[in-house]
Amino acid sequence: MELKLINEQGQEASRLQASDVLFGREYNEALVHQVVVAYQANARSGNRAQKDRGQVKHTTAKPFRQKGTGRARAGMSSSPLWRGGGRIFPNSPDENFSQKLNKKMYRAGVASILSQLVREDRLAVVDSISVDAPKTKLFAQKIKGMGYESVLVVTDRLEENVFLASRNLPNVLVLEVNEADPVSLIRFPKVLMTKGAVAKFEEILG
Numbered sequence: 281m282e283l284k285l286i287n288e289q290g291q292e293a294s295r296l297q298a299s300d301v302l303f304g305r306e307y308n309e310a311l312v313h314q315v316v317v318a319y320q321a322n323a324r325s326g327n328r329a330q331k332d333r334g335q336v337k338h339t340t341a342k343p344f345r346q347k348g349t350g351r352a353r354a355g356m357s358s359s360p361l362w363r364g365g366g367r368i369f370p371n372s373p374d375e376n377f378s379q380k381l382n383k384k385m386y387r388a389g390v391a392s393i394l395s396q397l398v399r400e401d402r403l404a405v406v407d408s409i410s411v412d413a414p415k416t417k418l419f420a421q422k423i424k425g426m427g428y429e430s431v432l433v434v435t436d437r438l439e440e441n442v443f444l445a446s447r448n449l450p451n452v453l454v455l456e457v458n459e460a461d462p463v464s465l466i467r468f469p470k471v472l473m474t475k476g477a478v479a480k481f482e483e484i485l486g
Contacts, residue, residue, distance in 0.1 A: 283398065283478065285405045290427035296405050296475065299482045305395040308388070312396075315389030315462050318379040326375040333358045333366030387485045393465050394481070403471045405478055409433060414444035423452055432468035434460050436476030457481055 281304040282295040338358035346353050360368045397403040406426075411418045419442065423431060430451035435442070438456045446454040453464060457480040465471060473481075 281398065283403065283405045284401075285407075285475075286426065288406075288422070289425060296478065298478055302391050302482055302485055303395050303398050305388070305391045307396045307399075308392045311385065311389045312392050312462070312466075315381065315386055316466065318381040319462055321377045321379045324377040326377055327373055328371045328375070329373045330367045330370035332368075332370050333360060336364070336366045338365070390460075390462055390465070391485055393462055397465065397471055402469060403473065405473050405475055408474050408476070409435060409442060409472070410439055411441050411445050414441045416445050416448045419445035419452075420449060423449075426472070428452075428470055428472065430468055431470045431472050432460075432464055434471065434473045434477045436474055436480045457484065 281298050281300045281302075283298045283303060284292050285294045285296045287293045333356075336358045338356065340356050340358075343354050343357050344351065354362070357365065359365045394403065409422070411422060423433075433442075433446070433452065433454040434457060435454065436457055438454065442454055446452050453468065455464065457477050
């Protein structure tokens, strides 16, 4: 599989030979969906909490007499049937949303995403990316000069100047290879990788 290698002006300079296993895999939509859902579920903190009838602050007095009112009998206003009462099956703070995903499935899912990015011409490779100073303006000009407005940049080694200069750009995200996640790879319309990042991807997932 050959990847498009561009220069700093965004023009195609040459082609880079890459692994067919990683960048030439057939797209598996069901697997990619499972990988993305599991990634998002595992990121949930599970900190929501609700109260049951024993935790709500209500009087335990009987609201009205048992008979003679024509209403349904009621023992206390904290009943789940009453407005403001406790929940029958409340959410607890220690709720676990995590989903198990095998390493082999995760690697195959990421490889499927990368292969689809290549087919849709959304992935390009650059020799390296750097800026002389940690200035957002410099990095924004470099990205715009390559023809990108919204892009995910994946590097093999994150330079401090690049990290500091990219933090304030809302449509640009810079990650190292081991931080690249399936959601970010799908979310951005374009993905820009360094040659070192491609080699590292092949080493990890190939």
